[in-house]
Amino acid sequence: MSLTMSQASLLTFEITLNALSAVLDKAEAFATAKKVDPAVLLRTRLSPDMFDLTRQVQIATDQARRGAARLAGVEAPSAPDTETTIAQLKERIGKTVAFVKGLDHKAIDASAEREITFPLGAEKKGHMKGDDYLNHFVLPNFYFHCTTAYDILRHCGVEIGKQDFIGQIPLRLT
Amino acid sequence: MSLTMSQASLLTFEITLNALSAVLDKAEAFATAKKVDPAVLLRTRLSPDMFDLTRQVQIATDQARRGAARLAGVEAPSAPDTETTIAQLKERIGKTVAFVKGLDHKAIDASAEREITFPLGAEKKGHMKGDDYLNHFVLPNFYFHCTTAYDILRHCGVEIGKQDFIGQIPLRLT
Numbered sequence: 001m002s003l004t005m006s007q008a009s010l011l012t013f014e015i016t017l018n019a020l021s022a023v024l025d026k027a028e029a030f031a032t033a034k035k036v037d038p039a040v041l042l043r044t045r046l047s048p049d050m051f052d053l054t055r056q057v058q059i060a061t062d063q064a065r066r067g068a069a070r071l072a073g074v075e076a077p078s079a080p081d082t083e084t085t086i087a088q089l090k091e092r093i094g095k096t097v098a099f100v101k102g103l104d105h106k107a108i109d110a111s112a113e114r115e116i117t118f119p120l121g122a123e124k125k126g127h128m129k130g131d132d133y134l135n136h137f138v139l140p141n142f143y144f145h146c147t148t149a150y151d152i153l154r155h156c157g158v159e160i161g162k163q164d165f166i167g168q169i170p171l172r173l174t
Numbered sequence: 175m176s177l178t179m180s181q182a183s184l185l186t187f188e189i190t191l192n193a194l195s196a197v198l199d200k201a202e203a204f205a206t207a208k209k210v211d212p213a214v215l216l217r218t219r220l221s222p223d224m225f226d227l228t229r230q231v232q233i234a235t236d237q238a239r240r241g242a243a244r245l246a247g248v249e250a251p252s253a254p255d256t257e258t259t260i261a262q263l264k265e266r267i268g269k270t271v272a273f274v275k276g277l278d279h280k281a282i283d284a285s286a287e288r289e290i291t292f293p294l295g296a297e298k299k300g301h302m303k304g305d306d307y308l309n310h311f312v313l314p315n316f317y318f319h320c321t322t323a324y325d326i327l328r329h330c331g332v333e334i335g336k337q338d339f340i341g342q343i344p345l346r347l348t
Contacts (some may be wrong), residue, residue, distance in 0.1 A: 132343070
């Protein structure tokens with residue numbers, strides 16, 4: 001009857017990353033229609049000292065991949081930040097979704113009380129209980145970067161709505 | 175040992191809304207320093223057909239208040255969208271935090287399998303299991319509007335960093 005750690009993490013990552021991938025499809029179509037280089041979108045920032053779209057997408061996948069791996073107690077595969085095209089970012093998202101879907105749900109479900117240790121910056125380490133780590137570190141960071149990626153494209157004029165951000169959720173309409 | 179619905183919702187709303195309130199303080203200080211009317215910030219949008227900062231904050235609090243109330247099985251207090259100042263928006267946030275903190279944790283914890291019914295647009299209704307409603311509707315919507323409020327202020331030049339968005343979380347540093 002209670003919520004599980006795996007449910008609150010893995011399906012969230014899958015739904016929201018698949019939505020982000022579909023948003024990038026709309027960005028690609030927008031660039032084609034407007035005859036602009038898609039790389040212009042990928043390098044757009046909301047402020048000169050914020051990360052550009054490429055980096056927002058990379059970090060969103062990092063949060064999902066590393067966060068889920070730490071909860072499962074396994075090593076996350078590395079993902080070098082080398083993407084320069086929308087297709088490559090979509091491939092990174094696809095690999096992330098495949099990775100989180102393949103994780104051991106039971107190991108993640110057992111992680112709520114376990115201390116998670118993770119690097120913060122170059123020298124420090126953060127320590128949080130598994131449930132706190134998911135609720136108050138991984139999820140807000142993950143959503144922050146997914147939303148900012150969306151906001152950058154919206155600011156560029158790409159025709160997307162919040163439904164594109166939310167994605168395919170288990171919802172029954174009447 | 176398992177995650178609870180109340181833990182994944184109430185403390186999340188409290189931490190992230192308190193962080194948003196502190197971000198609004200920095201917006202107020204920025205407006206004073208730059209000698210601009212704070213109302214200019216409140217009316218800023220990232221795109222002409224997106225909601226302005228005021229509305230982003232209002233909706234973020236709506237998601238927390240209504241989402242938590244539905245999970246607890248109680249009526250959410252109404253919150254007319256009448257705010258025109260940063261102080262009023264901070265008051266709305268404060269009332270929202272006080273409301274969610276006062277909800278019955280046990281009622282929310284028992285809501286994972288219960289069907290939640292909620293209005294979608296003017297005529298339709300959405301139906302979701304309580305855990306799905308929290309994970310895939312309330313939290314993504316809540317974080318979407320909190321992040322977009324932050325992104326608007328960042329775009330305006332307010333000096334805030336991601337730590338301001340994340341807020342005071344149960345983290346031990348070494």
